[in-house]
Amino acid sequence: MIGRQMADSIERRSGVSLWRQIADKILQSIAAGDFAENAALPPEVALAERYGVNRHTVRSAISALVQDGVLRAEQGRGTFVLSRKRLSYPIGARTRFSAGLQGQTSERHIVLLSSSVEPASQRVAEGLGLARGAEVIRLETRGEADSRPVSRAAGWFEARRFAGIDRAMAETGSVTASLARFGIDDYLRQSTVLSARHADAADLADLDLQPGAIVLVTVAVNVTPDGQPIQFSESRFPAERVELKLSAL
Amino acid sequence: MIGRQMADSIERRSGVSLWRQIADKILQSIAAGDFAENAALPPEVALAERYGVNRHTVRSAISALVQDGVLRAEQGRGTFVLSRKRLSYPIGARTRFSAGLQGQTSERHIVLLSSSVEPASQRVAEGLGLARGAEVIRLETRGEADSRPVSRAAGWFEARRFAGIDRAMAETGSVTASLARFGIDDYLRQSTVLSARHADAADLADLDLQPGAIVLVTVAVNVTPDGQPIQFSESRFPAERVELKLSAL
DNA sequence: TATAGTCGTCTATATCAATAGACAAATTAG
DNA sequence: CTAATTTGTCTATTGATATAGACGACTATA
Numbered sequence: 256m257i258g259r260q261m262a263d264s265i266e267r268r269s270g271v272s273l274w275r276q277i278a279d280k281i282l283q284s285i286a287a288g289d290f291a292e293n294a295a296l297p298p299e300v301a302l303a304e305r306y307g308v309n310r311h312t313v314r315s316a317i318s319a320l321v322q323d324g325v326l327r328a329e330q331g332r333g334t335f336v337l338s339r340k341r342l343s344y345p346i347g348a349r350t351r352f353s354a355g356l357q358g359q360t361s362e363r364h365i366v367l368l369s370s371s372v373e374p375a376s377q378r379v380a381e382g383l384g385l386a387r388g389a390e391v392i393r394l395e396t397r398g399e400a401d402s403r404p405v406s407r408a409a410g411w412f413e414a415r416r417f418a419g420i421d422r423a424m425a426e427t428g429s430v431t432a433s434l435a436r437f438g439i440d441d442y443l444r445q446s447t448v449l450s451a452r453h454a455d456a457a458d459l460a461d462l463d464l465q466p467g468a469i470v471l472v473t474v475a476v477n478v479t480p481d482g483q484p485i486q487f488s489e490s491r492f493p494a495e496r497v498e499l500k501l502s503a504l
Numbered sequence: 505m506i507g508r509q510m511a512d513s514i515e516r517r518s519g520v521s522l523w524r525q526i527a528d529k530i531l532q533s534i535a536a537g538d539f540a541e542n543a544a545l546p547p548e549v550a551l552a553e554r555y556g557v558n559r560h561t562v563r564s565a566i567s568a569l570v571q572d573g574v575l576r577a578e579q580g581r582g583t584f585v586l587s588r589k590r591l592s593y594p595i596g597a598r599t600r601f602s603a604g605l606q607g608q609t610s611e612r613h614i615v616l617l618s619s620s621v622e623p624a625s626q627r628v629a630e631g632l633g634l635a636r637g638a639e640v641i642r643l644e645t646r647g648e649a650d651s652r653p654v655s656r657a658a659g660w661f662e663a664r665r666f667a668g669i670d671r672a673m674a675e676t677g678s679v680t681a682s683l684a685r686f687g688i689d690d691y692l693r694q695s696t697v698l699s700a701r702h703a704d705a706a707d708l709a710d711l712d713l714q715p716g717a718i719v720l721v722t723v724a725v726n727v728t729p730d731g732q733p734i735q736f737s738e739s740r741f742p743a744e745r746v747e748l749k750l751s752a753l
Numbered sequence: 754t755a756t757a758g759t760c761g762t763c764t765a766t767a768t769c770a771a772t773a774g775a776c777a778a779a780t781t782a783g
Numbered sequence: 784c785t786a787a788t789t790t791g792t793c794t795a796t797t798g799a800t801a802t803a804g805a806c807g808a809c810t811a812t813a
Contacts, residue, residue, distance in 0.1 A: 264705030269715025270716045270770090271524060272520070273800080275519025276702060280704075283701055299760070300758095309802045310803095311801070315800085328760065329759090329809085330759075331759055331808070332760080332811080341699070449698065450748070451719075453528050453718065455513045456513030456514070466518025466519065467520040469701060469702065471699070498697055499699070501595065501695070501698065517798095517799070521771085523771085549788095561770080579780080580780035580788080581779080581789070582788095582789065583789090583790080
C-alpha cells in the first residue's frame with residue numbers, strides 16, 4: 256500500500272468482481288482504523304467516483320458488507336461503520352490464546368468442536384517426530400472473541416501419550432490447562448510457517464465469512480522446553496478481522 | 505484445509521469467479537508440493553469433475569496459469585507444472601534478505617526502485633519515535649530470487665541521521681551494508697505485524713502478479729541492540745510464491 | 754417549508770462468466 | 784495402423800456483473 260494514498264486501484268476482468276474488490280478495500284480501510292466507530296462512510300457517489308465505477312457497483316459492495324454486519328445503511332442519512340478495528344493476535348514462543356487478547360476484547364474462549372483418533376499423515380508425523388501412520392488425537396477448535404469467530408484450528412497430539420486430552424480440552428476449554436494434566440506446565444512454539452489464501456467452503460462455514468474472503472494460515476509445532484514435540488497445529492484466521500503480531504520471544 | 509482431503513470446494517456467486525478460485529487451488533496445490541517439477545496435472549475432464557464445474561471453466565483457470573508461466577499445456581499430451589515450491593522466507597529478530605534464502609534459490613538480490621525525502625506520516629513517526637512531519641527518507645525496493653519478484657518493500661529512515669542512505673543502498677544493494685556505513689553493525693526486528701489482502705494494481709505491477717492474487721503484508725520496526733528505532737518498513741509478499749517462516753529469535 | 758444531500762428502487766443494455774455439446778488436432782498405447 | 788486419451792476450437796445459451804439514467808423516499812438544515 257505504501258503510505259495509503261495510492262491504494263484506490265481496481266482491476267477489471269481479473270476474476271474478482273469489482274464489487275468484491277471495493278468491499279475488500281472498505282474492510283481494509285476500516286480495519287486500518289480510518290473510521291471511528293459509528294463514523295459515516297463517504298457517500299455512494301463519492302466512493303463510485305474514487306474507484307472509477309458506477310454507483311450501483313459501490314452499492315453491491317456496501318450491500319455485501321451490510322449483510323455481513325460490518326456496515327449499517329440509513330436512507331437519507333448515510334452509511335455507518337459498525338465493526339471495530341482488527342484484533343491483533345500475538346504470535347511468539349509462548350503464545351497462549353486468551354492471554355494475548357487481553358484488553359482488546361471483553362470476552363474470549365475456545366470451543367472444542369470435535370475430536371478423533373487417526374493415523375498420522377506425512378506432515379503431522381514429521382512435525383511430531385513420529386512414524387507415519389502412528390495414532391494421533393486430532394482436536395478441532397474454534398476461537399471466539401466477543402461472540403465472533405477469530406480462529407479455527409486443528410491440533411494433533413500423540414495418542415499414546417495424551418490419551419484423554421479431548422476430555423480435558425472439553426472441560427477446561429484451554430490447551431494450556433489440558434496439557435498441564437499431563438504434567439506439562441510449559442511449552443514453546445518451535446516453528447511457525449505462515450501463508451494466505453482464499454477461504455474455501457469449510458472456512459466460510461467455520462469462521463462465518465462471506466465468500467471471497469481471505470484467510471491467514473499458520474502451521475506450527477509446539478515443544479516442551481527441552482525440545483520434545485507435543486503438538487502439531489494448523490490454524491486459520493480471517494484476514495479481515497485479525498492481524499498477527501509477531502512478538503519478541 | 506485440515507489435512508488436505510476436503511479442500512476441493514468452490515463458492516458460487518461469491519464475487520470471485522470460479523475459474524479464479526480453481527486457479528488458486530491449483531497454485532496452492534503446487535506450492536504445497538503436490539506435484540513434482542514437470543509433473544502432469546490431472547486432465548481437464550478430471551479436474552472439472554473434481555471441482556464440479558464445466559471443462560471450459562477449468563480451461564479458463566489453466567489458461568490464466570499458463571499465461572502466468574506456472575503451467576505449460578501441450579495438445580494431446582497434457583498440462584505440466586513448471587514452477588517450483590513456494591519460497592520459505594524467514595522472519596525473525598535478525599532477518600536479513602539474502603541469508604535466509606540460501607539453498608532455496610541460485611540467485612537473489614534487492615533492487616532499489618526509488619528514494620525520496622518526505623514528512624513522516626502518523627504511523628511512520630510512531631514507529632520511529634519521531635515527531636509527526638519530521639523528515640524521513642523513503643526507499644522503495646524489490647527483492648528478486650531467480651529473476652522473479654518475491655517481495656516489494658518501502659522502508660523509512662530518519663533523514664537527519666541517515667542522509668545518503670539512498671546512495672549507499674543503490675551501491676551496495678543491501679540494507680545491512682548500507683546501515684554499516686552509518687556505524688550500525690547490528691540491528692534487531694522489534695515488532696512485526698502481519699496481514700493479508702487482495703493485490704491492488706500497484707502490487708500487480710510491482711510483483712508481476714495476475715489480478716486476483718493475494719499478498720501477505722508485514723509492517724515492521726528495526727532497532728539497534730539498545731532499542732533505538734532505525735527503520736520502519738512495510739513489505740508485501742506474493743502469497744502464491746512465498747510463505748513466511750517465523751524463526752526462533 | 755423549501756432545498757440539498759443521501760440512500761432505495763426501477764428499467765434497459767452491454768459485457769463477462771459459466772454451461773452444454775460437438776468436433777478437430779496431437780500424442781500415446783496397443 | 785487403430786483406438787483411446789488429451790488439449791484446442793467453435794457455436795449457442797443462460798445467468799451474474801457492470802454501466803447508465805431516472806426518479807422516489809427519507810433526513811437534515813437553512
